[in-house]
Amino acid sequence: xxxxxxxxxxxxxxxxxxxxxxxxxxxxxxxxxxxxxxxxxxxxxxxxxxxxxxxxxxxxxxxxxxxxxxxxxxxxxxxxxxxxxxxxxxxxxxxxxxxxxxxxxxxxxxxxxxxxxxxxxxxxxxxxxxxxxxxxxxxxxxxxxxxxxxxxxxxxxxxxxxxxxxxxxxxxxxxxxxxxxxxxxxxxxxxxxxxxxxxxxxxxxxxxxxxxxxxxxxxxxxxxxxxxxxxxxx
Amino acid sequence: xxxxxxxxxxxxxxxxxxxxxxxxxxxxxxxxxxxxxxxxxxxxxxxxxxxxxxxxxxxxxxxxxxxxxxxxxxxxxxxxxxxxxxxxxxxxxxxxxxxxxxxxxxxxxxxxxxxxxxxxxxxxxxxxxxxxxxxxxxxxxxxxxxxxxxxxxxxxxxxxxxxxxxxxxxxxxxxxxxxxxxxxxxxxxxxxxxxxxxxxxxxxxxxxxxxxxxxxxxxxxxxxxxxxxxxxxxxxxxxxxxxxxxxxxxxxxxxxxxxxxxxxxxxxxxxxxxxxxxxxxxxxxxxxxxxxxxxxxxxxxxxxxxxxxxxxxxxxxxxxxxx
Numbered sequence: 001x002x003x004x005x006x007x008x009x010x011x012x013x014x015x016x017x018x019x020x021x022x023x024x025x026x027x028x029x030x031x032x033x034x035x036x037x038x039x040x041x042x043x044x045x046x047x048x049x050x051x052x053x054x055x056x057x058x059x060x061x062x063x064x065x066x067x068x069x070x071x072x073x074x075x076x077x078x079x080x081x082x083x084x085x086x087x088x089x090x091x092x093x094x095x096x097x098x099x100x101x102x103x104x105x106x107x108x109x110x111x112x113x114x115x116x117x118x119x120x121x122x123x124x125x126x127x128x129x130x131x132x133x134x135x136x137x138x139x140x141x142x143x144x145x146x147x148x149x150x151x152x153x154x155x156x157x158x159x160x161x162x163x164x165x166x167x168x169x170x171x172x173x174x175x176x177x178x179x180x181x182x183x184x185x186x187x188x189x190x191x192x193x194x195x196x197x198x199x200x201x202x203x204x205x206x207x208x209x210x211x212x213x214x215x216x217x218x219x220x221x222x223x224x225x226x227x228x229x230x231x232x233x234x
Numbered sequence: 235x236x237x238x239x240x241x242x243x244x245x246x247x248x249x250x251x252x253x254x255x256x257x258x259x260x261x262x263x264x265x266x267x268x269x270x271x272x273x274x275x276x277x278x279x280x281x282x283x284x285x286x287x288x289x290x291x292x293x294x295x296x297x298x299x300x301x302x303x304x305x306x307x308x309x310x311x312x313x314x315x316x317x318x319x320x321x322x323x324x325x326x327x328x329x330x331x332x333x334x335x336x337x338x339x340x341x342x343x344x345x346x347x348x349x350x351x352x353x354x355x356x357x358x359x360x361x362x363x364x365x366x367x368x369x370x371x372x373x374x375x376x377x378x379x380x381x382x383x384x385x386x387x388x389x390x391x392x393x394x395x396x397x398x399x400x401x402x403x404x405x406x407x408x409x410x411x412x413x414x415x416x417x418x419x420x421x422x423x424x425x426x427x428x429x430x431x432x433x434x435x436x437x438x439x440x441x442x443x444x445x446x447x448x449x450x451x452x453x454x455x456x457x458x459x460x461x462x463x464x465x466x467x468x469x470x471x472x473x474x475x476x477x478x479x480x481x482x483x484x485x486x487x488x489x490x491x492x493x494x495x496x497x498x499x500x501x502x503x504x505x506x507x508x509x510x511x512x513x514x515x516x517x518x519x520x521x522x523x524x525x526x527x528x529x530x531x532x533x534x535x536x537x538x539x540x541x542x543x544x545x546x547x548x549x550x551x552x553x554x555x556x557x
Contacts, residue, residue, distance in 0.1 A: 136349060137408070
């Protein structure tokens, strides 16, 4: 069987018993490993603000529909001036992070002597950049971006509320709001988040912080069915 | 032929005159049909419970009962029909319990990876006697999502040549980057910029080089040739190309083409009208792109016009609908 995947639409990942793969089973073919993601992160929210860029993500890594790892940092500092956040396959993100670290080191050593490395990836134009790249290589720059479910639940909030001259606190509050909405409706979102800030001073990734959530609305708790043993929703 | 019932129905079941389905005679039959539907659903999806309760309600009151879907299903030994080119053995495994009596979970197929994406968008090129007009929208979309409203599809390659690419953005980025590098290499080797004709040929070989894992891009290459005439080249994804007086590609191309046929080539016109001048063609391109934005959900936001003439390349922008 061809390992270049792609053009063989009908090909399924099969385990050694010839069965279709469940999440978590590994393929006999190493190249096919991450064709169907196993441990995944959900939404990342990114936006520019007055002095730089922020990224926000929750700390959950899901295993299929199971909330598997609840304290995973999905943000990463690359070099001195770059912040990376990722949804999707977590192992790919970690591998990519290592690769970028290596590149940053090489860049630093090439730029100056080996003994006194220059800061890697220096700000070329001293302006904030926010870029989105997906697994296929689709790439673009925007004022605000979101991955995964956040593309559907977060982007509308960002379209309505984002302003180019937002303060850091305003930007953080908006990102938190987006992730809160994701938490209410996306079963792979989580109520603990991290916010990374990338500004002139450098990159800083904040501590894991719980977000507020409230499930006690009358519409959610009162009985709506006559048989009396089911709770309501809207 | 008597009545509405086609002759192949040999039973005497009364049938609905609209759908030709049997008319349901009683609640018991309803129950049987519900039950079969639930069993069939159970075999199709993982999101069903094993036990289903049925409520019969009529004038005489309510009657509940539960049945075990799995047990019913195995008693009936019916299996969903399969896609013809699927391995029947694999399908059987999916729908039957294994030695341990367990059903195997199937990985969700919507997560299967594809190296290709369609990012939509529309571009067009119209050649004049000594000029050429290129127009494209700036929307970058994927499915029903708009990634960004301002992402150019057009790259300037030389002082008198630009390329516009629709299709997959990632491939277009790579292709344009590659072409720009080739422009630099050519200039270093020949101490001049390549002609539009040379670039056209080079683009064709570049695309065909990836014949069996193509760039999913649909390109329009435009410029002023060595004789000073406007040149437009149209490509498919694997490098077939042709010099044409006007062309279009991308998600709205079928909407654009017929208008250009009528307004540029004057095809099927009953009234003679003079050929459009430079400004007329620019305005036509704007109108066409605006109209495509009304009908094609992947086209919109902003339009870019690149007018190439003796003065060089002059880009302008205009608004399309942001919906």
